[in-house]
Amino acid sequence: MNTWTARAVTAATASAAALVLAGCGGADATAGSTGGDGLTVVAGFYPLEWAAQRVGGDRVDVSSLTPPGAEAHDLELAPRDVAAVADADLLVYLDGFQPALDEAAQNEAADTAWDAGRAADLVPTAEEDAHEGETAEEHEEHAHEDGAVDPHFWLDPVRLASVGDALADRLTESDPDGAATYEQNAAALRADLEALDAEMRAGLAGCAVDTLVTGHDAFGYLGDRYGLEVVGISGLSPSAEPSPAAQAEIAELVRERGITTVYTETLVDPAVAETVASEAGVRTAVLDPIEGLTDESAGSDYLEVMRANLATLQEGQSCS
Ligand SMILES: [Zn+2]
Numbered sequence: 143m144n145t146w147t148a149r150a151v152t153a154a155t156a157s158a159a160a161l162v163l164a165g166c167g168g169a170d171a172t173a174g175s176t177g178g179d180g181l182t183v184v185a186g187f188y189p190l191e192w193a194a195q196r197v198g199g200d201r202v203d204v205s206s207l208t209p210p211g212a213e214a215h216d217l218e219l220a221p222r223d224v225a226a227v228a229d230a231d232l233l234v235y236l237d238g239f240q241p242a243l244d245e246a247a248q249n250e251a252a253d254t255a256w257d258a259g260r261a262a263d264l265v266p267t268a269e270e271d272a273h274e275g276e277t278a279e280e281h282e283e284h285a286h287e288d289g290a291v292d293p294h295f296w297l298d299p300v301r302l303a304s305v306g307d308a309l310a311d312r313l314t315e316s317d318p319d320g321a322a323t324y325e326q327n328a329a330a331l332r333a334d335l336e337a338l339d340a341e342m343r344a345g346l347a348g349c350a351v352d353t354l355v356t357g358h359d360a361f362g363y364l365g366d367r368y369g370l371e372v373v374g375i376s377g378l379s380p381s382a383e384p385s386p387a388a389q390a391e392i393a394e395l396v397r398e399r400g401i402t403t404v405y406t407e408t409l410v411d412p413a414v415a416e417t418v419a420s421e422a423g424v425r426t427a428v429l430d431p432i433e434g435l436t437d438e439s440a441g442s443d444y445l446e447v448m449r450a451n452l453a454t455l456q457e458g459q460s461c462s
Contacts, residue, residue: 403458
């Protein structure tokens, strides 16, 4: 049925993306090997790597600790990764997202670690309801204690632009001669992200279905920004597998709300989302949380994959 068609389309998109990647792959490698006297920047995972590359430009050599195709949440660091963290001029990471890296940041890079989340206005995940009689501030404190702050800020282009601006300031601290370059690059990044934001705002303004059922709970900030209610089948991390009862509950919600599409992810086994979709009798499509790029990503950088996500959402949520 429909699921089969969706897979065929996905496969075609993936081959196209692979060609694009093959065409662009060389540029990164060259930049890395020729910029000998630039700042060495180590990033935790893809969106931070991409932002650091955009803001740092030619003045930085950026590498990512999460290998392409690996699941970013569950990052494990080899001894050479820990050494890279210790040696870097700047570590760009996201506190609370990759526990192994949080530890390395604290132990190996106390003076050079920069937490992108501080500029991202992180908030507790939506499914954590405030306890009765509690102020929003009190609730936020609880949520912090519980570790329930949603880390996935990069799926909101506006938040990512703020992180880019703050990163320009941090790079300037380490390399004052680059101040003007970093400022210009961050402004160019902001312009690209604001254009993306405008497209998403327009593209998602008139959707017949406004509940989004996704693999793990990565799209809360995107949902908040564009007026979609997000239900993640797993929790904030894809490794938290839901009980059969919880899956059945989501399948019921899918039927009740007239949802036509349940979204799977590129880097996570689609089995659980597919079970929910088939229980509810709806199709699946791939929505990319952009925690890493692979040959199967629907684009060669953050902006391209976000635009592919927008097209997927417009179809899956029946947006006019
Ligand atoms: Zn995630």
